[in-house]
Amino acid sequence: MTGAVAAGTGISPSLAGRRVQVKVPATSANLGPGFDTLGLALAKYDELEVSVPTESTGQDVPRLDIEVHGVGAGEVPLDETHLVVRAIAHTFARAGVPLPPLRLVAHNSIPHGRGLGSSGAAIVAGVVAAQGLLDGIVEFSADELLDLATELEGHPDNVAPALFGGLTIAWVTPEGPRHKKLIVHRGVSPLVLVPEHEMSTALARSLQPESVPHEDAVFNVSRSALLIAALIQSPELLFQATEDKLHQHYRAKAMPETDRLIRVLREAGHPAVVSGAGPSILVLASDPSERAAAIALVEASADTAWQALPLAVDFKGATVVNAER
Structure with a gap:
């Protein structure tokens, strides 16, 4: 499924042509008793490529071009409301950098609406894609990435393991969400x-x-x-x-x-x-x-x-x- 949104111009020279490849795991939260606190990253992935096009002389560049394959194809929006795009825009806004035109190609395998963190994965994909596109321009700490993702998701129990992997304990402080990553026993x-x-x-x-x-x-x-x-x-x-x-x-x-x-x-x-x-x-x-x-x-x-x-x-x-x- 593909879609393009309105043409636009004016790509920052420092961003033009940048391209990142992102891979984000599914997650399972709560794990029984750990309500809104514990989360586990699982080896099933959504994979995306996000790029900023290079302007061609005399031609408008599509402001947003989205292509979705696999889970969600034909169902998820192909405009600014797409959750990955919202997360990218949110991260650029936090960095104080204007959002450039984007091309997004998503290959999704995480089931939607099944309790496997698909929305958290989409949010994390957008946040880390933006981090990659802004490499050398703006740097984000691990806590800042978690804070960005949590602001969109509403709670950190899914986005923490999607960001960091393994078993995570997540909690919220007055300064923002925090996490601790633990390595799961190989027998699990x-x-x-x-x-x-x-x-x-x-x-x-x-x-x-x-x-x-x-x-x-x-x-x-x-x-x-x-x-x-x-x-x-x-x-x-x-x-x-x-x-x-x-x-x-x-x-x-x-x-x-x-x-x-x-x-x-x-x-x-x-x-x-x-x-x-x-x-x-x-x-x-x-x-x-x-x-x-x-x-x-x-x-x-x-x-x-x-x-x-x-x-x-x-x-x-x-x-x-x-x-x-």
Whole structure:
């Protein structure tokens, strides 16, 4: 799918001809008890090329030219409202540099509306693409990149692992969002089970109550702490560590098949949780054989089609390569 928006002129000589290639991982947030705090980068990627054209004598240069392949082709907007473009514009505005004409070619593989951080990935792609285009003109720190992405996403739990990779703990301070990246134990074998239907993050959040019982809050504090230990050191604790009383059961009525399959998986001993806002399921298996057993169980139990994605943990996060002019 392609589209072009209004012609324009006047490209800064320092930006003309610049081209960057960006790769951003999918993410799974919450991980059970770590609501709005924990996130995991997964080895499934959106890849983009963003370039500033060189003006041709006597010809107008399209201000915006977008081409989308794969997930979202024919569905996402091909104008200034495209989320990657919004993130690029936001970053240029923060840098105080006028936004030049842009050409964007996206090859997307992260499912949309399934709880795998597709919007966070798009935002991060735009932020790091802008960082690459502005290389040598404006420099951004890691905290500034996280702040830019969080301003658009609204919370840092998805954009932090998309930016930095691995397991991230994200929190917000008066000075802005912050993160800590941790390396996941090599024995952890993530499995994502993706249904055909989507889920609105806004709807999922609307089902969350303003307050929860004190004992539920204490329960989740203990499980969140245990989950960190399980993911980086003791995978055998993952089943107990993924218990949650803070958000999943409140959202269950909006995704009954997800809730039912999680119950089936957990009754069989698999550490299954809702991936992000859902409706996908994340199984944090402790070895590949457990992952295979979980796939077989879902195939035998599901009422609808579910795609099984055995994925590695991504340890790099978003990458940007400055191509030659």
